[in-house]
Amino acid sequence: xxxxxxxxxxxxxxxxxxxxxxxxxxxxxxxxxxxxxxxxxxxxxxxxxxxxxxxxxxxxxxxxxxxxxxxxxxxxxxxxxxxxxxxxxxxxxxxxxxxxxxxxxxxxxxxxxxxxxxxxxxxxxxxxxxxxxxxxxxxxxxxxxxxxxxxxxxxxxxxxxxxxxxxxxxxxxxxxxxxxxxxxxxxxxxxxxxxxxxxxxxxxxxxxxxxxxxxxxxxxxxxxxxxxxxxxxxxxxxxxxxxxxxxxxxxxxxxxxxxxxxxxxxxxxxxxxxxxxxxxxxxxxxxxxxxxxxxxxxxxxxxxxxxxxxxxxxxxxxxxxxxxxxxxxxxxxxxxxxxxxxxxxxxxxxxxxxxxxxxxxxxxxxxxxxxxxxxxxxxxxxxxxxxxxxxxxxxxxxxxxxxxxxxxxxxxxxxxxxxxxxxxxxxxxxxxxxxxxxxxxxxxxxxxxxxxxxxxxxxxxxxxxxxxxxxxxxxxxxxxxxxxxxxxxxxxxxxxxxxxxxxxxxxxxxxxxxxxxxxxxxxxxxxxxxxxxxxxxxxxxxxxxxxxxxxxxxxxxxxxxxxxxxxxxxxxxxxxxxxxxxxxxxxxxxxxxxxxxxxxxxxxxxxxxxxxxxxxxxxxxxxxxxxxxxxxxxxxxxxxxxxxxxxxxxxxxxxxxxxxxxxxxxxxxxxxxxxxxxxxxxxxxxxxxxxxxxxxxxxxxxxxxxxxxxxxxxxxxx
Numbered sequence: 001x002x003x004x005x006x007x008x009x010x011x012x013x014x015x016x017x018x019x020x021x022x023x024x025x026x027x028x029x030x031x032x033x034x035x036x037x038x039x040x041x042x043x044x045x046x047x048x049x050x051x052x053x054x055x056x057x058x059x060x061x062x063x064x065x066x067x068x069x070x071x072x073x074x075x076x077x078x079x080x081x082x083x084x085x086x087x088x089x090x091x092x093x094x095x096x097x098x099x100x101x102x103x104x105x106x107x108x109x110x111x112x113x114x115x116x117x118x119x120x121x122x123x124x125x126x127x128x129x130x131x132x133x134x135x136x137x138x139x140x141x142x143x144x145x146x147x148x149x150x151x152x153x154x155x156x157x158x159x160x161x162x163x164x165x166x167x168x169x170x171x172x173x174x175x176x177x178x179x180x181x182x183x184x185x186x187x188x189x190x191x192x193x194x195x196x197x198x199x200x201x202x203x204x205x206x207x208x209x210x211x212x213x214x215x216x217x218x219x220x221x222x223x224x225x226x227x228x229x230x231x232x233x234x235x236x237x238x239x240x241x242x243x244x245x246x247x248x249x250x251x252x253x254x255x256x257x258x259x260x261x262x263x264x265x266x267x268x269x270x271x272x273x274x275x276x277x278x279x280x281x282x283x284x285x286x287x288x289x290x291x292x293x294x295x296x297x298x299x300x301x302x303x304x305x306x307x308x309x310x311x312x313x314x315x316x317x318x319x320x321x322x323x324x325x326x327x328x329x330x331x332x333x334x335x336x337x338x339x340x341x342x343x344x345x346x347x348x349x350x351x352x353x354x355x356x357x358x359x360x361x362x363x364x365x366x367x368x369x370x371x372x373x374x375x376x377x378x379x380x381x382x383x384x385x386x387x388x389x390x391x392x393x394x395x396x397x398x399x400x401x402x403x404x405x406x407x408x409x410x411x412x413x414x415x416x417x418x419x420x421x422x423x424x425x426x427x428x429x430x431x432x433x434x435x436x437x438x439x440x441x442x443x444x445x446x447x448x449x450x451x452x453x454x455x456x457x458x459x460x461x462x463x464x465x466x467x468x469x470x471x472x473x474x475x476x477x478x479x480x481x482x483x484x485x486x487x488x489x490x491x492x493x494x495x496x497x498x499x500x501x502x503x504x505x506x507x508x509x510x511x512x513x514x515x516x517x518x519x520x521x522x523x524x525x526x527x528x529x530x531x532x533x534x535x536x537x538x539x540x541x542x543x544x545x546x547x548x549x550x551x552x553x554x555x556x557x558x559x560x561x562x563x564x565x566x567x568x569x570x571x572x573x574x575x576x577x578x579x580x581x582x583x584x585x586x587x588x589x590x591x592x593x594x595x596x597x598x599x600x601x602x603x604x605x606x607x608x609x610x611x612x613x614x615x616x617x618x619x620x621x622x623x624x625x626x627x628x629x630x631x632x633x634x635x636x637x638x639x640x641x642x643x644x645x646x647x648x649x650x651x652x653x654x655x656x657x658x659x660x661x662x663x664x665x666x667x668x669x670x671x672x673x674x675x676x677x678x679x680x681x682x683x684x685x686x687x688x689x690x691x692x693x694x695x696x697x698x699x700x701x702x703x704x705x706x707x708x709x710x711x712x713x714x715x716x717x718x
Contacts, residue, residue, distance in 0.1 A: 178711030251701025401427025551590025
């Protein structure tokens with residue numbers, strides 16, 4: 001017999017017991033990497049020469065229940081996390097100086113299915129799956145956008161847990177309790193019956209919140225069925241839903257934050273998305289060299305809010321004349337987004353070299369019905385009813401878009417591959433409806449989306465462990481709903497406004513040697529025709545706000561991950577890492593409105609783009625216990641293109657966002673194969689901080705992030 005001991009994912013000790021080829025046992029006493037890069041070829045996708053990350057949540061000591069972004073993406077250098085709330089309702093991240101609002105700079109997917117609410121109308125992802133259901137997270141930076149979409153950020157894909165393949169029935173329960181009356185429960189069943197597999201879960205969560213008058217009630221469900229009549233063909237049917245109601249405590253100004261960051265300025269504001277994502281996916285391995293994948297999916301549901309939508313310094317109080325509160329504003333977006341995508345991966349040879357082609361066609365048919373500025377009740381509960389049936393805005397935003405894409409990897413000689421690709425998009429968006437305060441003939445009615453995108457990449461393998469890579473790819477960001485809808489009679493939209501476009505470029509060196517692993521990347525992101533506002537006068541000499549293209553921006557920087565693993569003893573391993581980015585994001589030839597004047601902002605820093613972000617951690621691993629300490633630091637950022645340093649005392653809507661550093665302690669105790677426990681203490685030193693001063697939802701001003709909090713999760717697998 002043979003006995004193996006595995007540490008740090010490698011076989012380190014081999015002891016021959018008998019001259020037989022029979023495995024006696026395997027004991028894992030070390031570390032299995034939680035973050036790695038994606039394989040060069042995966043399904044019908046090509047990842048050669050691209051900067052990719054694969055995060056395996058099962059091997060993280062992170063606070064999964066609250067989706068604590070700085071922990072989940074700790075080893076992904078350059079990720080900026082916007083802590084909109086501490087309940088984990090949404091994931092708000094960005095890279096390379098882009099906007100983190102609900103990840104809308106990414107092509108967001110779950111199991112390869114798009115979950116952006118409306119790519120051309122409202123590209124944020126309001127669908128919010130529990131991370132208890134996620135097995136891994138895949139991130140491909142913007143140079144891979146040709147295969148997925150046109151987004152500057154690239155692709156972010158959440159892959160759910162797979163059905164148990166060893167039996168007809170398996171059960172998993174994850175129950176979490178913690179600070180601020182946190183309680184969540186995740187219950188999943190799965191199994192394999194003949195040629196069928198199934199996976200289903202039910203999730204519920206409640207939490208009062210760090211700030212007063214804040215609470216969250218959320219739920220999620222999924223049912224997934226898979227039928228595989230043979231090894232070459234399978235079909236998957238999936239339906240999933242997420243819904244939550246978040247009671248929003250309101251923004252603060254700087255004096256409020258200094259006095260008490262836990263205070264609330266609103267007690268009657270609510271946000272409630274309820275999203276369904278049905279899909280059907282067929283995989284067909286035609287032969288050894290050909291794969292086909294057909295996916296048809298939808299994002300259906302609503303984004304609801306009822307708000308007393310006023311600046312921070314306007315208090316929500318009972319009016320003396322009526323002895324009631326003011327009426328709130330009701331907004332309801334209805335999403336009907338449909339996507340069908342056919343993909344092909346084909347291997348072929350020229351001489352002794354094997355090349356690979358990835359190609360496909362994607363069709364989108366989206367209808368976003370936006371009803372806004374409804375006159376809501378004077379009550380304090382979550383109530384979307386109107387006291388007047390007339391909406392201030394009642395608009396329909398319909399998009400049809402067809403995209404053709406192809407990317408080919410050419411193997412030139414041993415170790416060197418070159419990839420070239422193109423994406424052609426052609427579509428049209430029609431907006432109709434009415435705005436009560438705006439002339440109907442001035443509402444933009446039709447927008448054409450027609451553009452080619454090109455890209456190329458290169459990869460050179462010194463050996464299987466060490467490689468150089470680089471690439472360049474064009475990107476595109478369409479004018480979305482908020483860029484086209486005037487906020488008042490004194491706001492006009494440029495009839496010649498253009499979509500934003502630009503490119504990503506990067507060059508990197510990555511590999512592993514003995515106990516070390518590294519990935520160092522230099523990048524350049526250029527975004528032209530950025531959207532903004534200018535001050536102008538109309539024919540009657542009235543001052544108006546003119547929504548148009550204000551200029552360009554350029555972001556350049558360095559992203560670096562270095563990780564080392566040591567075997568301290570037979571049963572103990574130590575991991576140290578740093579994930580650090582240096583970045584400079586500045587405007588080029590740009591002008592923005594400031595009051596009644598236009599101001600040159602060329603050379604100013606881009607909003608929410610820190611010069612320096614670093615996350616550094618240490619983990620001790622034993623067979624029963626794993627303990628991680630993480631330090632996160634983000635340098636100061638600006639909230640507006642004017643780079644305002646001193647915030648206005650009344651609202652705090654713009655101004656410097658101070659640098660902050662945080663310390664987190666996370667651990668996992670493996671009691672037995674069926675039972676484990678996770679203990680998390682976030683913001684160990686109780687730092688009072690905030691990450692962004694948003695200019696729109698959930699309201700202009702300071703949104704304090706969480707102070708010290710804790711959670712305990714019990715995981716049962718049967």
